[in-house]
Amino acid sequence: MIENPRVGLFVTCLVDAMRPQIGFATIKLLEQAGCVVEVPRRQTCCGQPAGNSGDKAGAAALAKQVIAAFEGFDYVVGPSGSCIGQIRSYPKLFADPGWRRRAEDLAAKSYEILSFLHDVRGWSPTDVRLEASATYHDSCSGLRELGVQAQPRALLERVEGLELVPLEGANVCCGFGGTFCVKYPDISTAILSEKTANIAATGADILLAGDLGCLMNMAGRLHREGAATRCFHTVEVLAGMSDGPAIGEEDK
Amino acid sequence: MTAQGKQDTFKQRAHDALADPNLKIAIDRTTNTAQTKRTAAVDAFPEFQAARERGAAIKDHVIANLDHYLIEFERNATDAGAQVHWARDAAEAADIVTRICTAAEAKIVTRSKSMLGEEIGLPHALDDAGIERVETDLAEHIIQLAQERPSHIIWPAMHRTREDVAELFFKDHQPPPDADDPASMVASARRVLREKFMSADVGISGANFLVADTGATCTVTNEGNAELSTTPPRVHIVTAGIEKLVPSTDHAMALLRLLVRSATGGEVTQYTTFHCGPKRSGDADGPEEMHIVLVDNGRSRMVGDEFRQMLRCIRCGACMNHCVVYRQIGGHAYGGTYPGPMGAVLTPVLDGLPQSRDLPHACTMNGRCEEVCPVRIPLKTLLKAWRVRSWDSQQEVGTVRMGLGLWGHAARRPWLYHLGTRLALPVMRLFGRGGWIRGMPFASGWTRTRDLPKPASRSFMSQHRKYGNGGPQ
Ligand code: SF4
Numbered sequence: 001m002i003e004n005p006r007v008g009l010f011v012t013c014l015v016d017a018m019r020p021q022i023g024f025a026t027i028k029l030l031e032q033a034g035c036v037v038e039v040p041r042r043q044t045c046c047g048q049p050a051g052n053s054g055d056k057a058g059a060a061a062l063a064k065q066v067i068a069a070f071e072g073f074d075y076v077v078g079p080s081g082s083c084i085g086q087i088r089s090y091p092k093l094f095a096d097p098g099w100r101r102r103a104e105d106l107a108a109k110s111y112e113i114l115s116f117l118h119d120v121r122g123w124s125p126t127d128v129r130l131e132a133s134a135t136y137h138d139s140c141s142g143l144r145e146l147g148v149q150a151q152p153r154a155l156l157e158r159v160e161g162l163e164l165v166p167l168e169g170a171n172v173c174c175g176f177g178g179t180f181c182v183k184y185p186d187i188s189t190a191i192l193s194e195k196t197a198n199i200a201a202t203g204a205d206i207l208l209a210g211d212l213g214c215l216m217n218m219a220g221r222l223h224r225e226g227a228a229t230r231c232f233h234t235v236e237v238l239a240g241m242s243d244g245p246a247i248g249e250e251d252k
Numbered sequence: 253m254t255a256q257g258k259q260d261t262f263k264q265r266a267h268d269a270l271a272d273p274n275l276k277i278a279i280d281r282t283t284n285t286a287q288t289k290r291t292a293a294v295d296a297f298p299e300f301q302a303a304r305e306r307g308a309a310i311k312d313h314v315i316a317n318l319d320h321y322l323i324e325f326e327r328n329a330t331d332a333g334a335q336v337h338w339a340r341d342a343a344e345a346a347d348i349v350t351r352i353c354t355a356a357e358a359k360i361v362t363r364s365k366s367m368l369g370e371e372i373g374l375p376h377a378l379d380d381a382g383i384e385r386v387e388t389d390l391a392e393h394i395i396q397l398a399q400e401r402p403s404h405i406i407w408p409a410m411h412r413t414r415e416d417v418a419e420l421f422f423k424d425h426q427p428p429p430d431a432d433d434p435a436s437m438v439a440s441a442r443r444v445l446r447e448k449f450m451s452a453d454v455g456i457s458g459a460n461f462l463v464a465d466t467g468a469t470c471t472v473t474n475e476g477n478a479e480l481s482t483t484p485p486r487v488h489i490v491t492a493g494i495e496k497l498v499p500s501t502d503h504a505m506a507l508l509r510l511l512v513r514s515a516t517g518g519e520v521t522q523y524t525t526f527h528c529g530p531k532r533s534g535d536a537d538g539p540e541e542m543h544i545v546l547v548d549n550g551r552s553r554m555v556g557d558e559f560r561q562m563l564r565c566i567r568c569g570a571c572m573n574h575c576v577v578y579r580q581i582g583g584h585a586y587g588g589t590y591p592g593p594m595g596a597v598l599t600p601v602l603d604g605l606p607q608s609r610d611l612p613h614a615c616t617m618n619g620r621c622e623e624v625c626p627v628r629i630p631l632k633t634l635l636k637a638w639r640v641r642s643w644d645s646q647q648e649v650g651t652v653r654m655g656l657g658l659w660g661h662a663a664r665r666p667w668l669y670h671l672g673t674r675l676a677l678p679v680m681r682l683f684g685r686g687g688w689i690r691g692m693p694f695a696s697g698w699t700r701t702r703d704l705p706k707p708a709s710r711s712f713m714s715q716h717r718k719y720g721n722g723g724p725q
């Protein structure tokens with residue numbers, strides 16, 4: 001294990017615009033785990049919107065930018081399973097052996113934050129308290145592309161005062177799916193309503209997940225339905241930063 | 253082949269399906285049970301992962317050597333006394349079958365459920381030829397009474413509730429069955445069908461496997477209707493896609509274990525029958541003639557391209573049972589013969605991408621389908637491959653193309669992107685009330701049914717630039 005690895009933070013475009021606190025929480029956790037964190041300014045988006053829409057050239061152009069911005073680091077870490085999943089799939093975008101090699105190198109050292117903390121750094125929280133009950137949704141890309149399932153639960157177990165309530169169908173998609181939710185809003189909402197019903201049935205105060213896209217989707221519907229469930233990214237709780245406004249709550 | 257709903261669009265069909273509360277009840281009943289049973293069956297099968305690998309390897313091997321096994325199968329089936337026919341496409345296949353029926357002077361034809369039969373439009377072809385067609389699978393019988401198409405590949409009538417069925421039977425069966433008693437309805441169907449089984453001239457079945465080294469065809473049913481459809485009539489016709497080949501009975505058994513557990517969660521299916529040629533002298537029963545129609549219909553094209561892995565599909569239906577989209581809209585909304593994730597990959601092959609471009613797009617890419625697929629078909633990758641073709645052939649909607657073009661343009665210029673975010677956030681925030689946006693231009697797809705959290709007043713990038721790693725305190 002590298003003692004103090006240099007980690008490049010992949011911010012994700014949603015975190016950048018919608019909830020910067022997730023980025024700062026991620027940095028805080030990485031630093032607690034002994035990493036030296038830098039935020040390359042040449043980053044924007046991982047290219048998922050293009051990649052998922054079939055625009056391979058557009059996705060490859062953004063992939064090159066991410067590769068160039070991050071290849072000098074020991075690790076690339078981001079608070080999103082789907083963006084890291086996209087980075088891990090970069091090699092498929094290149095026929096050119098030079099770029100493919102660089103993409104493979106980057107893919108091999110890219111990690112979703114919770115699996116990085118748990119699996120690579122062997123870190124777990126100490127002295128974090130939160131008196132609440134919470135339920136956890138497994139976002140699909142993290143779960144199925146990166147195997148993020150046990151790690152967040154193991155880390156959340158260590159938060160004092162936090163009661164974890166199992167969520168029925170925790171591993172079932174919430175209906176977000178990137179552009180899917182705006183291209184097929186009827187279907188997306190029908191899927192989402194089943195998810196929010198399951199969340200309500202847990203009676204938990206807080207909903208946690210590891211991807212802001214899914215969280216915004218579920219939080220937005222819960223709010224429209226009048227539910228009082230508060231939504232946070234898992235890193236916010238682990239970093240002890242869940243005392244402020246939850247997603248969609250007015251900031252002070 | 254899309255008999256119904258060709259004029260209306262996927263979105264319209266999906267919309268209609270979502271508006272039907274009974275449909276949702278029916279889908280939930282069936283797929284929830286299927287999911288639970290499958291999970292239990294897989295948990296009780298410790299070698300399941302290894303069996304999946306083997307299943308995928310068997311299919312890949314056959315696909316890579318399809319010509320070899322087709323020739324071997326034809327030779328052995330012919331030696332066993334069957335007549336083998338080759339059909340390039342759906343029309344040719346349906347034509348061959350109707351001609352055999354006409355030559356046999358068939359008045360009544362019994363048919364045992366086969367998705368390939370649906371794919372080649374056989375029900376219609378027989379109806380058009382004036383031959384009385386009797387669907388013998390209970391669910392297909394219901395579908396026939398309702399004049400519909402299957403909505404699931406294992407439970408064709410799963411979209412119909414018990415109450416619907418009672419109503420259909422009430423109209424067509426005598427005496428009226430009891431809606432609260434499924435057993436009485438089954439008995440009623442049995443009474444109607446039994447007569448037909450014995451008076452049919454031709455029986456048509458599909459095949460779950462074609463065994464190359466024996467020339468046998470294999471059918472799997474839970475009702476025994478395939479046996480009853482194919483044994484009493486004088487003529488037995490099998491229609492099967494060329495990808496159904498397996499080298500030997502042993503390979504068929506290996507795939508069968510995967511098929512049954514993935515489809516119904518059972519360990520075996522009640523009836524598994526291998527048919528090898530027509531009745532021989534001295535046989536107590538069996539047809540006098542056996543015809544096997546081998547159908548290509550786009551499959552040989554798939555062998556040579558990126559959709560090759562789709563030919564592994566053993567039609568178990570697990571992908572649709574676990575698909576969040578299928579579970580909301582049901583099978584008819586897909587508009588093709590095959591619904592759900594496997595249908596979303598196959599329908600563009602069969603019907604063409606322009607007619608079905610919505611299907612690969614109407615997917616959240618959550619990957620649960622390939623997690624449950626017993627032959628490890630990378631459905632997500634294949635759906636993405638269709639999206640690439642859709643993009644490359646300019647079939648992506650203009651506004652989407654333009655939106656993504658603008659996004660890409662900015663995202664490739666970090667200074668412009670960061671400046672754009674800095675300027676856009678305060679504008680977006682103007683639409684917020686409290687912490688939420690309830691409506692905003694260009695965001696109706698989102699805000700019609702859910703609120704949008706108000707964005708940050710300053711982006712992460714600009715806060716980080718100002719305050720560093722610690723962020724604003
Ligand atoms: S794609 Fe896989 S899961 Fe779906 S029907 Fe075919 S074999 Fe079954």
